[in-house]
Amino acid sequence: xxxxxxxxxxSGPEFTPFRxxxxxxxxxxxxxxxxxxxxxxxLAQQLAQAGLPAFDSGTVYRTLRQLEKTGxxxxxxxxxxxxxxxxxxxxxxxxxxxxxxxxxxLGRYQAVLQKTIRGFDPEExxxxxxxxxxxxxx
Amino acid sequence: xxxxxxxxxxSGPEFTPFRxxxxxxxxxxxxxxxxxxxxxxxLAQQLAQAGLPAFDSGTVYRTLRQLEKTGxxxxxxxxxxxxxxxxxxxxxxxxxxxxxxxxxxLGRYQAVLQKTIRGFDPEExxxxxxxxxxxxxx
DNA sequence: GTTGATAGATGTAGATTACACATAGCGACG
DNA sequence: CGTCGCTATGTGTAATCTACATCTATCAAC
Numbered sequence: 001x002x003x004x005x006x007x008x009x010x011s012g013p014e015f016t017p018f019r020x021x022x023x024x025x026x027x028x029x030x031x032x033x034x035x036x037x038x039x040x041x042x043l044a045q046q047l048a049q050a051g052l053p054a055f056d057s058g059t060v061y062r063t064l065r066q067l068e069k070t071g072x073x074x075x076x077x078x079x080x081x082x083x084x085x086x087x088x089x090x091x092x093x094x095x096x097x098x099x100x101x102x103x104x105x106l107g108r109y110q111a112v113l114q115k116t117i118r119g120f121d122p123e124e125x126x127x128x129x130x131x132x133x134x135x136x137x138x
Numbered sequence: 139x140x141x142x143x144x145x146x147x148x149s150g151p152e153f154t155p156f157r158x159x160x161x162x163x164x165x166x167x168x169x170x171x172x173x174x175x176x177x178x179x180x181l182a183q184q185l186a187q188a189g190l191p192a193f194d195s196g197t198v199y200r201t202l203r204q205l206e207k208t209g210x211x212x213x214x215x216x217x218x219x220x221x222x223x224x225x226x227x228x229x230x231x232x233x234x235x236x237x238x239x240x241x242x243x244l245g246r247y248q249a250v251l252q253k254t255i256r257g258f259d260p261e262e263x264x265x266x267x268x269x270x271x272x273x274x275x276x
Numbered sequence: 277g278t279t280g281a282t283a284g285a286t287g288t289a290g291a292t293t294a295c296a297c298a299t300a301g302c303g304a305c306g
Numbered sequence: 307c308g309t310c311g312c313t314a315t316g317t318g319t320a321a322t323c324t325a326c327a328t329c330t331a332t333c334a335a336c
Contacts, residue, residue, distance in 0.1 A: 159292090159293080160292075160293090194293075194294055194295075196293085196294075196295080196296090196297095197292085197293060197294070200292090200293085201292095201293095204292095220301080220302065220303090221301060221302060221303095222299095222300060222301045222302080223300090223301080
């Protein structure tokens with residue numbers, strides 16, 4: 001499933017289509033795991049259903065394993081259901097702390113964008129010229 | 139909580155300290171350029187002053203060149219001031235479109251985090267157990 | 277026994293990044 | 307003059323990350 005045909009939206013000429021990368025994928029995964037445990041396949045589905053950009057399931061699995069290696073999540077094999085065994089993941093204390101810190105960083109990131117682009121709303125991005133902070137040229 | 143001296147001290151085992159990566163660095167740069175033109179060194183300083191995580195100046199320069207290669211920004215040598223020549227960057231129409239699209243994506247990303255973590259505020263992250271979305275076991 | 281959905285993982289080429297280092301203009305100082 | 311220090315922009319390289327294709331395996335339906 002999720003064969004990428006979900007919603008390939010590229011609104012521009014030929015830029016790299018949006019994808020979930022690094023921090024964004026990582027933290028989305030962590031956020032999903034914050035309220036309930038889940039396994040990779042399920043997380044991949046949630047990602048797709050959340051209206052987020054394309055992702056690669058192989059990357060999802062590898063990202064989860066890497067998160068485990070760094071101690072942000074932990075996992076165990078769940079064989080209680082029929083079908084292939086599932087590796088159930090849950091957020092660790094460290095993962096929770098990491099996520100909190102990330103949210104802090106994200107807040108600053110947002111502040112930068114908001115300071116530059118009024119309202120964070122594409123519709124409001126019209127014209128809004130200001131002077132440079134200190135271009136102090138000429 | 140996530141006190142995390144965000145300078146170099148890490149509160150956990152051995153997490154990768156926060157850095158500006160890929161989309162985040164790219165779009166912050168684009169956002170800075172949206173309202174006024176600037177050159178690499180200046181952008182790197184603004185990044186640092188914005189309270190954002192560590193970054194690498196080499197990466198900033200390379201990222202800017204790559205953005206130029208894909209047409210999101212354009213540049214020219216500015217030799218009007220004394221000192222080393224500066225490569226002045228400005229956002230192109232394409233870059234503006236890209237940024238707008240990114241803001242759209244970011245909105246969905248935020249929605250996911252907000253849905254999971256109430257209020258986006260670390261203080262409100264206390265306890266908030268819910269049932270899985272569709273763990274549909276048995 | 278073949279197909280299809282679920283579930284997880286890896287091989288690999290190409291892209292991205294961090295870190296160290298290189299180049300160059302110019303002002304200040306002795 | 308020499309050179310130190312700050313400004314300004316890069317590059318070499320190893321490590322890491324990612325996309326895409328491919329692989330194993332369970333189990334239900336046919």
